[in-house]
Amino acid sequence: MKLEIKNASFAYKNGRTLYENVNFSVESGEMISILGPNGAGKTTLLRATMGLLNWKSGGSLLDGDNIADMPASKLWSKIAYVPQAHNRGGSYTVLQSVLLGMTNQIGLFSTPKEKDIRFAEETLDRLHILHLKDRLCNEISGGELQMTMIARSLVSHAGILILDEPESNLDFKNQMIVLDTLTKLSSEGIGVLFNTHYPEHALRRSTKAILIDNGKVQFGATPSIITEKNIESAFGVKAYIGQFETEHNMIANVIPVGLTKDEEKTEANEEDSDVLATLSIICSKFEESERINAILHEFNDILFGRMGMPHRKRNLYLISVNLDGSKERIKMLAHQLSVLPDVSCKVTYAKEEES
Amino acid sequence: MMTTKNGSWKIRYILLLIALPVLALLFSLCVGRYVVSVPDVFRSILSRFNENIEVSKLAYITIWNVRLPRILLAFVVGSALSCAGLLFQSIFRNPLATPDTLGVAGGSSFGAVLSILLGFSLIPLQLVSFGFGCLAVFLTILAAKGKNQSMSTIILSGIIMGSLFSALVSLVKFTADQEQQLPSITYWLMGSLQSATYSSLLIGLIPIAVSIIILFLLRWRLNLLMLSEEESCSSGVNMPRLRMVAILCATVATASSISMCGQVGWVGLIVPHMCRMVFGNDHRHLIPACVSFGGTFLIIVDTLARSISAAELPISILTAIIGAPFFIFLMRRKGGWNL
Known part of the structure; x- marks a missing residue:
């Protein structure tokens, strides 16, 4: 499965153009992050990608078909959206909440059957949160709620998951659980597209990255997008990307050191020799x-x-x-x-x- | 809470929902200014089908011609208002929404008082009132439609339409004849089930039954209404259409109830909250529960309204007197509101 954004541009209702010439794609098994400063339009980019907002020109193609011409039920059986988890899901239980993700597969006048419930439980088990199934969504922790929402998006059998800041507002451990889950899902063949505030998460987790820098949407392999120069240009922050050595890997680390002053323009990269x-x-x-x-x-x-x-x-x-x-x-x-x-x-x- | 309930829970749930209205019916048939004993109630009922059973003429008429249509009307209206209240709370994700959030009560009341002013009989009054109730909601939705349509625009335009129609009601009251029309308008506005007849009941029952059956069939999907816009659209269900069907059903049920017996306050607010408290937020359980609890509640309140004093009390006064403290009790026990 491949979701492709081609030559798209987006403008607000008042006519102000947010970005032009947006090109990127998400394929099965890829994990792609979107970075950008506050207000750059990260959530807008996700929403336009899924057709929740309309592109001004260009479009989103799912396996070659423009999603604007696709019936909603077909589109949402292939991609799933996990919005930011502020809403507490109307105090449903975790299991009910996950079952709601299957509504499209349940007949118009029907209710979830035994096999649907079993599948929802298997999905919860796959994410290691089966023990929460009878708890109310407004009584579980933020990390558990995020996992519940991921489970809800998985039961629709979608091949591409789109997540809006899945690891925001979570502590270290829960960030790890959520990101590990996404990594695991993508290694199982699901395409993952997510927004994040953390350049490190993009560097460590995503195969490719999207950076929104003053209306320019850059897309490419993560190390070529998340560079000291690009971070300085997009965020206005002088940062160093370092390597931190663990027993297993060299882990990329982004350390912000200060705000960029206007006069300190970054000089061109030195020649890269072999x-x-x-x-x-x-x-x-x-x-x-x-x-x-x-x-x-x-x-x-x-x-x-x-x-x-x-x-x-x-x-x-x-x-x-x-x-x-x-x-x-x-x-x-x-x-x-x-x-x-x-x-x-x-x-x-x-x-x-x-x- | 309820998805994993086992078979025995389900049986108890169904028994409770059937037992409550049946017991309330029996109680209400016995109680009143003229008390009928339980055996006499059964005898009167059976004597209709078997001429060998003897029963006093008075008991027979009381049961069949006076109390039964009234009790059935109370049950139907209680069920309809509770389901409508439940739906509006879910659609607007607002615990304070009531059946007349969109101005349906104002419209129906105007239709009814206009009919009284024009001297219509009961059945045309019911039809005109129903028509104006639906018209009010249609105007509300029309007014809210536009570029920036959101849930709060709809609520706001409902408030506007409601006060517009209540101004029109005042206008009718102002022009009405003070000797005869004004008292009957005032009495109608306070709500009463006194005028219940089988034929008016039948006319009102059909739209209510159709609406509730549609809502019952859609019961699983209705759960999506309580999710945020973004979450529910990702389910692939056509949410604007689902919301519109739910609004239509709730409106038809409310307009039809008000056209039969005037405004009965509180039922549509308290009963859904009571059901949510007992059964959780799953509409699969809430819709049948609202039918049963709402009907039972109104049967009991109406029985009290006609038996407490020699003169019958308007029912809205009683629902408020019972409802307000009960609501406060529930609110304090739960420690605040959310859906």
């Missing part, structure tokens, strides 16, 4: 190695030698590859691998030669 590096990968699920091979294949141009070794006793797969290419491209490869749920990977760069 470097040598080795990349070591440990895949803790043997079955995942297929995916890794597919990603490595895309980077054939910078690869010059690889070694892969299964460790069947522990169901592990160890890979080591040598790379020669621009730092940008190497970073991109490392990023694509590090967003996979069962992969540890690190890059070691060779010391640069003095010229």
Whole structure:
């Protein structure tokens, strides 16, 4: 399944254009984040993408068909929306609330049957919140409510999930639970598009990113979109993107250091010369190695030698590859691998030669 | 709360909903200025179908011609107003919404007092009143339609339409003959079930029954009304259409009730809240519960209205006297309102 936004532009009712020339796409198994400062129109972008607001020109295509011409019941059986969770769902129980997500599949004059209830319970179990099923939605925590809403969007069998700031207003642990769930769903083949306020979440989780910068909507591989320069331009904040080393991975970290003053224009990026590096990968699920091979294949141009070794006793797969290419491209490869749920990977760069 | 209830819960739920109105009916048939004993009630009822059973003429007439149509009217009106109140609360996600939020009561009242002024008999009065009730809501929706249509625009235009029609009611009262028409207008506005006959009941029952059956069939979907706009649209259901069907059914039921017996306040506010408190917010359980509880409530209140004193009390006075303290009790126990 592929949701594609083509040459779209959006204008408010008063005629003010918010953004023009918007192009991006979400495919099954991708996880795409939208970043932008307050008021840049992140929620508007989501709403227009789903047809809840009308594009001024251009349109949203779902598998090639314009969603504006699609009957609502067909559209919403393919994509599902999880709005920001302020509404407490009219004090329904968690199970009732999830069942409401299936209404489209339940006949006009019918009520949920045994099999519908069973499916809703299986979905709750899949998200590890089955124990909440009889609790009222206005009595559970914010994180639990967010998971309930995700469960509600899943029972419609949608192939693409669209979420509006799913991890806002949640504590560390619940942010982790929600983001891990989204990562898991996308690795199971669901396309995920979400808004976020956290550049780090975009960097660590999403394969591709969208940045709304003063009416310009940029779309591309996450490391090429979320750069120090773009953050400074879009948010007006001087920030450093660093690497934080854990036992498993190099984790990208965004540290804001101060507001940008107008006179301090960012100077152009220095020329990116080719470097040598080795990349070591440990895949803790043997079955995942297929995916890794597919990603490595895309980077054939910078690869010059690889070694892969299964460790069947522990169901592990160890890979080591040598790379020669621009730092940008190497970073991109490392990023694509590090967003996979069962992969540890690190890059070691060779010391640069003095010229 | 209710989705996982087992079979025995369901049986108890159905028994309760049937038992309440049946007991209220029996009670109401016995009680009044002329007391009929329980065996006599059964004998009168059966004597209609079996001529061998003997019963006093007075008991027979009291039961069949006076009390039964009135009790049935109370049940029908109580059910209709409760369901309409329930729906308006859900549609507007507002615990204070009542059946006449959209101005239906103002319209129906105007139709009725106009008919009294013009000297219409009961059945034409009922039809005119029903027509004006629906017209008022139609005008409300028409006034609210436009670029920025939202739930609060509709509520606001309902308030405007309601006060417009109540001004028209005042105008009719002002021009009415003070000896005969004015007292009967005032009495009608306070609400009374006294005029119940089988034929007027039948005319009012048909639209009410149709509306409630439609709402009952849609009972699962009605739950979507209480979600936020964004959440419900993502279900793929055509929400504007569902909302319009619900508004139409609730309006028809209310207009039809008011046309039969004038304005009966409070029922449409208290009974839905009472049902929500007992059965949760699932319309699958709420619609049957409102039919049963609302009908029972109005049967009991009307029985009191006609038996407390020698002169019959207007029913709205009693619903308010019973309703207000009960409402305060519920509100305090629950610790504030939300739906």
